[in-house]
Amino acid sequence: MSDSRLERLADVIVGYSAGVKPGELVLVEGTINVEPLLNELYRATLRAGANPITRVSLEVSEYLLTEGSDEQIEWVNPARREDVEQPDVRIVIEGAANTKSLSAIDPTRQALVERSRAELRDRYLERALSGELRWVLSAYPTNAGAQDAEMSLAEYEEFIYGAAFLDDGDPVARWRAFSEQLHRVVDFLSTKEELRIVTEGTDLTVAVGGRTWIPADGHENFPDGEVFTAPHETSAEGEIRFTYPAVFRGRQVDDVRLRFHEGEVVEATAARGQSFLEEMIGVDDGARRLGELAFGLNDAISTFTRNILFDEKLGGTMHLALGTAYPECGGTNRSALHWDMICDLRSGSEVYADGELVYRDGRFLDV
Amino acid sequence: MRDPRVARLGELVVSYSLGLQPGQIVRIDSAPVAAPLAVEVYRAALAAGAHPYVNVELERLPELQLAFGSGEQLDFVSPIGIKEIDLVDAIVTIWSETNTRALSRADADRHQRLIASQQRLSKRRWERMASGELGWCGVLFPTDAHAQDAEMSLEEYERFVFRACHVEEEGDPVGHWQGVRDDLGRRAETLTQAREVRIVGPGTDLTLGVEGRRWQAADGRLNMPDGEVYTSPVETATEGEISFAFPALYHGREVSDIHLRFEGGEVVQAGAGRGGEYLDALLSMDDGAKRLGEVAFGLNYEIERFTHNTLFDEKIGGTMHVALGSSFDDLGGQNSSGLHWDLVCDLREDGEVYADGELIWRAGHFLEQPQAVERV
Numbered sequence: 001m002s003d004s005r006l007e008r009l010a011d012v013i014v015g016y017s018a019g020v021k022p023g024e025l026v027l028v029e030g031t032i033n034v035e036p037l038l039n040e041l042y043r044a045t046l047r048a049g050a051n052p053i054t055r056v057s058l059e060v061s062e063y064l065l066t067e068g069s070d071e072q073i074e075w076v077n078p079a080r081r082e083d084v085e086q087p088d089v090r091i092v093i094e095g096a097a098n099t100k101s102l103s104a105i106d107p108t109r110q111a112l113v114e115r116s117r118a119e120l121r122d123r124y125l126e127r128a129l130s131g132e133l134r135w136v137l138s139a140y141p142t143n144a145g146a147q148d149a150e151m152s153l154a155e156y157e158e159f160i161y162g163a164a165f166l167d168d169g170d171p172v173a174r175w176r177a178f179s180e181q182l183h184r185v186v187d188f189l190s191t192k193e194e195l196r197i198v199t200e201g202t203d204l205t206v207a208v209g210g211r212t213w214i215p216a217d218g219h220e221n222f223p224d225g226e227v228f229t230a231p232h233e234t235s236a237e238g239e240i241r242f243t244y245p246a247v248f249r250g251r252q253v254d255d256v257r258l259r260f261h262e263g264e265v266v267e268a269t270a271a272r273g274q275s276f277l278e279e280m281i282g283v284d285d286g287a288r289r290l291g292e293l294a295f296g297l298n299d300a301i302s303t304f305t306r307n308i309l310f311d312e313k314l315g316g317t318m319h320l321a322l323g324t325a326y327p328e329c330g331g332t333n334r335s336a337l338h339w340d341m342i343c344d345l346r347s348g349s350e351v352y353a354d355g356e357l358v359y360r361d362g363r364f365l366d367v
Numbered sequence: 368m369r370d371p372r373v374a375r376l377g378e379l380v381v382s383y384s385l386g387l388q389p390g391q392i393v394r395i396d397s398a399p400v401a402a403p404l405a406v407e408v409y410r411a412a413l414a415a416g417a418h419p420y421v422n423v424e425l426e427r428l429p430e431l432q433l434a435f436g437s438g439e440q441l442d443f444v445s446p447i448g449i450k451e452i453d454l455v456d457a458i459v460t461i462w463s464e465t466n467t468r469a470l471s472r473a474d475a476d477r478h479q480r481l482i483a484s485q486q487r488l489s490k491r492r493w494e495r496m497a498s499g500e501l502g503w504c505g506v507l508f509p510t511d512a513h514a515q516d517a518e519m520s521l522e523e524y525e526r527f528v529f530r531a532c533h534v535e536e537e538g539d540p541v542g543h544w545q546g547v548r549d550d551l552g553r554r555a556e557t558l559t560q561a562r563e564v565r566i567v568g569p570g571t572d573l574t575l576g577v578e579g580r581r582w583q584a585a586d587g588r589l590n591m592p593d594g595e596v597y598t599s600p601v602e603t604a605t606e607g608e609i610s611f612a613f614p615a616l617y618h619g620r621e622v623s624d625i626h627l628r629f630e631g632g633e634v635v636q637a638g639a640g641r642g643g644e645y646l647d648a649l650l651s652m653d654d655g656a657k658r659l660g661e662v663a664f665g666l667n668y669e670i671e672r673f674t675h676n677t678l679f680d681e682k683i684g685g686t687m688h689v690a691l692g693s694s695f696d697d698l699g700g701q702n703s704s705g706l707h708w709d710l711v712c713d714l715r716e717d718g719e720v721y722a723d724g725e726l727i728w729r730a731g732h733f734l735e736q737p738q739a740v741e742r743v
Contacts, residue, residue, distance in 0.1 A: 039428070046435040049437070058423060064413065086446055
């Protein structure tokens with residue numbers, strides 16, 4: 001049975017998010033769990049007059065990480081370099097069969113994977129930055145995702161389609177209107193030098209003057225809804241406590257608290273997952289510094305799902321990422337890591353811009 | 368649950384069929400439904416020190432391409448796909464479908480156009496295989512769809528497939544296939560001495576010229592299961608008639624009770640019980656489609672049943688098959704065609720085969736064990 005919402009999702013991703021044009025080379029990527037959406041994207045891409053190619057994988061990381069040698073783990077498939085070099089558009093669909101299948105893997109082996117992939121990731125970002133490659137990350141509702149979100153599969157499907165505005169009569173028009181709203185927030189924040197975030201367990205100051213704020217309006221992530229920048233690498237001072245569990249590659253770390261001095265993490269604690277947190281922060285020098293600061297603004301996303309694609313857009317939250325920065329924001333931090341951590345600001349929270357209160361309890365005051 | 372038979376098959380493909388070496392790159396092409404075997408091949412390749420990766424091919428894409436693709440889109444060949452062929456040391460193709468007839472109603476011309484563009488991709492692959500730079504093995508993973516074609520339950524069909532590969536029971540499948548390699552290798556050397564082969568059976572009396580052509584053993588390295596010896600006959604020498612008791616399949620379409628008459632190597636008369644129009648269309652595909660590109664003995668006696676799948680049917684112990692269309696350059700064949708269509712002839716009841724006038728095979732068995740040929 002083909003789900004008509006799935007067809008709509010594919011149409012919006014291909015038509016609005018990626019803006020696929022005739023003759024373009026479009027790489028559609030995912031695991032076998034997301035096959036129904038990959039089929040729809042393939043169809044939508046053909047209808048757009050472009051040439052789709054698929055890159056479909058099995059979840060074999062567990063075997064590589066437990067049975068492979070270091071050399072095998074570090075091996076980068078030369079054919080996948082072509083995936084970074086050649087396509088005009090790359091659409092990646094996530095949707096695991098089991099988001100915790102790598103929980104027992106030695107973190108040092110996982111770090112090996114991160115390091116070996118860094119070069120491809122950098123090249124990918126470079127092509128994206130220069131405008132040669134457009135990319136979209138989206139998600140297909142699986143039972144594993146629903147389980148992490150503590151929902152039934154049917155509820156989780158509703159959640160995803162709702163967050164994507166697919167129940168709207170004209171989802172594309174809705175995304176265009178939302179995009180204008182995000183641009184207004186960006187225009188406002190672009191005039192500010194310094195932000196101070198204050199909530200329970202948090203009093204953090206970062207410099208953002210001169211850095212570019214970007215509205216995430218459904219082109220690179222779908223669904224979407226945030227504004228983000230790369231803070232000055234040496235500016236973060238103070239502490240932050242992340243209300244939501246921090247999830248990275250299927251591993252969860254609870255109640256993360258970070259203390260920054262001159263931009264660098266000088267103290268990191270967690271109620272659970274301390275050693276994984278330390279391991280990841282120790283991946284390289286850049287992993288101890290901030291690569292991103294952002295505000296989540298999609299009010300159709302109101303519950304935490306343990307999936308960063310949705311969680312970082314939660315209306316009324318902000319998030320920071322440790323590790324690599326987006327060069328298009330003017331960020332210079334480089335790392336194999338990019339780990340988003342989210343802080344709920346919906347109650348008892350304030351954000352000051354250059355000393356002036358601009359945001360309270362999940363809302364910008366004058367935007 | 369891990370099926371030990373699937374694990375043995377994965378290990379057999381990696382260590383016997385491909386003989387993977389540490390550091391080699393192997394791509395595993397698989398449909399989603401064959402994931403259990405793809406994973407076992409992947410793990411066996413890791414254990415061999417190779418760099419494996421799985422390339423999943425979604426089953427519905429050709430159908431979508433045929434339904435929605437423009438002519439240009441049907442002709443499109445991925446530039447990455449072409450480059451990728453040069454980057455790998457070996458490819459495992461896992462054949463496995465959830466519906467073997469999904470394209471039965473597709474527009475024939477558009478389908479032909481899609482096949483032609485896929486062949487542009489496989490051309491480079493065949494070149495590298497022929498030069499020995501690229502290893503390849505094709506293997507089937509049993510599904511309900513294949514079981515249905517074979518008119519069996521899935522469980523029965525699994526036993527059939529794993530038995531044909533000699534992995535149904537615990538034991539030494541690699542040792543078994545090494546024995547097959549020795550046996551068929553000697554048989555091929557013996558047949559290479561022959562100038563003429565005459566096949567006699569029900570509705571069949573066909574003489575083929577094989578002088579100067581090399582016979583090759585298919586011993587489980589390129590296909591698993593396997594078990595045949597074959598060559599490309601002299602293109603202009605086939606004379607007489609042949610009847611095929613088994614239905615013949617091409618791209619999911621079936622033609623039954625085919626009867627062919629040859630003169631001077633060319634089909635001059637062709638009849639069929641069912642699918643005669645399709646037979647005629649295939650024969651007139653190009654000049655080479657009317658001539659034989661292959662003649663072979665099926666010698667896997669662990670395959671006894673016809674299952675509507677050439678991979679198995681052409682190896683049924685006691686059968687012979689010929690293929691219309693393209694021949695094998697490396698065996699001395701000179702016929703070129705877009706077609707290579709295997710047609711299987713059952714000789715188990717009362718078939719006879721003569722080599723240069725001497726009876727060498729009766730009722731599905733060679734009369735003598737192959738002898739090592741003395742080299743001069």
